[in-house]
Amino acid sequence: MLKFIRDILFKIKDAFVGHKFLCDSCMYDYGNACVRPERPNAIRCPDYKKR
Numbered sequence: 001m002l003k004f005i006r007d008i009l010f011k012i013k014d015a016f017v018g019h020k021f022l023c024d025s026c027m028y029d030y031g032n033a034c035v036r037p038e039r040p041n042a043i044r045c046p047d048y049k050k051r
């Protein structure tokens with residue numbers, strides 16, 4: 001249930017603020033450090049860590 005509410009809030013935020021890709025400021029965005037398929041355009045990521 002909490003995930004559902006969180007997803008709805010993210011959709012509302014995206015609609016108003018637009019997308020900002022997490023990878024642009026993620027410390028794993030280099031070389032082969034990250035192999036997630038959503039890279040480099042992740043807008044949500046459980047592995048995100050700010051540089």
Ligand code: SF4
Pocket residue numbers: 022023026027028029034035036038039040042045046047048049
């Ligand atoms: S860990 Fe997530 S946010 Fe970071 S580079 Fe990989 S896909 Fe992007």
